[in-house]
Amino acid sequence: MNRTLGSLLVPFLLVLASANIPAHAASAKNQRLLIYSIDVEGGQATLLVSPSGASMLVDTGWPGSNGRDAERIETAMKDAGIHQIDKVLITHFHTDHVGGVPELVKRVKVGEFLDHGVNREDSDITRKDFAAYIAAIGNTPRHTLHPGDAIKVPGLDVIVVTADGEHVASVPGIKPEANPSCASEPKWTLDQSENPRSVGILVRFGKFSFLDLGDLTKPKELDLVCPNSPLGHVSLFLASHHGLDQSNSKSLVDSIHARAAIMNNGAHKGGSPTAWQSVSESVGAKNLFMLHTAEGSDTAHNSAEDMIANPRGDGEGHYFKVAADRDGSFTVTNTRTGATKKYPAD
Numbered sequence: 001m002n003r004t005l006g007s008l009l010v011p012f013l014l015v016l017a018s019a020n021i022p023a024h025a026a027s028a029k030n031q032r033l034l035i036y037s038i039d040v041e042g043g044q045a046t047l048l049v050s051p052s053g054a055s056m057l058v059d060t061g062w063p064g065s066n067g068r069d070a071e072r073i074e075t076a077m078k079d080a081g082i083h084q085i086d087k088v089l090i091t092h093f094h095t096d097h098v099g100g101v102p103e104l105v106k107r108v109k110v111g112e113f114l115d116h117g118v119n120r121e122d123s124d125i126t127r128k129d130f131a132a133y134i135a136a137i138g139n140t141p142r143h144t145l146h147p148g149d150a151i152k153v154p155g156l157d158v159i160v161v162t163a164d165g166e167h168v169a170s171v172p173g174i175k176p177e178a179n180p181s182c183a184s185e186p187k188w189t190l191d192q193s194e195n196p197r198s199v200g201i202l203v204r205f206g207k208f209s210f211l212d213l214g215d216l217t218k219p220k221e222l223d224l225v226c227p228n229s230p231l232g233h234v235s236l237f238l239a240s241h242h243g244l245d246q247s248n249s250k251s252l253v254d255s256i257h258a259r260a261a262i263m264n265n266g267a268h269k270g271g272s273p274t275a276w277q278s279v280s281e282s283v284g285a286k287n288l289f290m291l292h293t294a295e296g297s298d299t300a301h302n303s304a305e306d307m308i309a310n311p312r313g314d315g316e317g318h319y320f321k322v323a324a325d326r327d328g329s330f331t332v333t334n335t336r337t338g339a340t341k342k343y344p345a346d
Contacts, residue, residue: 033156033205035236035322036076039291040069041314042242042266043096046212047073048203049080050155056087058201058212060100063132070103072317077108079321084109087153089145089201091214092194093119093130102136112141114151114199116164121194145199155205161231162200162216167224171202174232181251182226188218188249195241196220202231206326207346209234211256215241221252229255235330235346236322239263239279242270243294253282259343260287260332262322267292267314273301289320289332309336 036047040061049055055077061069077083088110090098104110119130145151147168151158161168170176190196198214211234213221221240225231237258241247242265261283265271271294280288280303290308292315294301305311309318318336327345334340 030081031325033208033324034080035210035324036080037238037262037264037289037291037320037322038069038072038076039310039315039317039319040072040096040100040264042264042269042292043069043100044091044214044242044264045069045073045100046238046264047076047080047085048153048156048210049082050153050205052155053082054154054156055080055082055085056089056151056153056158057085058089059091059097059214060088060104062096063099063102067103067107068317069100070107072319073100073104074107075317076319084111086111087151088113089151089199090115090133091198091200091212092116093121093126093133094194094215095125095129097214098129098133101133105136105138105140110137110140112143113137114143114145116197116199117144119194120164120197121192123193126194151201157204159202160199161202162198162213162220162224164197165220167220168230170230171232174230176228176230177232177255179225179227179229179251179255181254182222185222185226185249185251188222190219191217191246195246200224202234205324207328208236208324208326208330210236210238210324211258212238213240213247215247217241217246218249221247221249225252225255231256233257235259235324235328235343237261237279237283239275239288241275242266243272243275243279243290244270245272245274248275248278250278253279258283259346260289260341262320262332263288263290265290265292265294267295267310270294271297271302273297276301289334291320306334306337306339309334311336
């Protein structure tokens with residue numbers, strides 16, 4: 001009788017024990033940082049998921065389109081195996097970055113929102129989008145970011161390098177380097193939009209690093225990296241401002257020495273020839289990934305088709321998935337083709 005009871009209890013106890021294992025521990029097979037550059041048709045939505053399972057979404061894409069962008073964010077979440085987003089960081093209050101918040105919060109639980117404070121742009125559309133954002137987040141915690149702030153994402157080192165028009169002079173653990181490109185950089189005119197207010201972040205995971213400056217424009221890029229750059233060399237760069245000419249100055253892209261770059265352009269937005277050339281010369285054409293073919297440009301200023309997630313028209317929402325290891329190695333997968341490019345430890 002005891003043997004029979006014991007044989008019944010053993011599998012029961014095993015099931016009970018496994019049920020008490022925290023969800024993140026039970027699924028902690030992935031020891032890599034995952035970064036998803038989600039196609040929101042010329043806006044931004046970049047999802048980061050650390051090995052701990054902690055998550056941060058940078059921007060939310062556009063409003064409308066029957067919830068297209070929120071749905072594409074959910075697709076990336078499903079691939080990463082997460083069911084909520086711990087932090088949503090809004091780089092600035094333009095509609096292609098903040099406009100997707102109302103639809104997102106209908107579908108996904110969000111732990112907190114992060115942004116640079118208040119709208120600084122004197123335009124009706126931006127005032128409207130900012131008001132819609134504030135209304136949509138309701139009682140969800142919201143915090144204002146400042147340069148030098150550390151964003152707590154377990155497993156990652158995330159520091160704010162720009163916010164609300166200001167910037168850091170140094171980053172812990174990185175020695176600022178003289179930037180020789182500054183001497184020949186033109187003097188750019190500062191625009192009065194939300195773009196130069198963008199929150200920019202440097203994410204470090206061991207020896208791997210990722211730089212996302214939102215839509216920071218050239219005058220503020222120069223403020224950040226001239227005469228000395230505090231950013232060091234980065235593994236992966238999200239080309240600023242969807243690859244528009246107002247951003248991606250030579251002084252910036254040359255100073256960070258990125259090994260690869262992703263351009264989150266749309267078929268008819270971003271990916272301009274001058275910006276493409278600047279980033280391409282820095283990282284190499286075979287290391288510049290594009291979410292779309294820039295249809296307003298020419299063949300010479302587009303990456304090869306196998307480096308493009310959506311080569312024709314608005315596409316089907318294919319995205320890039322980056323998986324990074326602590327030793328600095330990483331891979332970039334084009335979900336349209338399934339092809340993966342490997343970057344060894346640096």
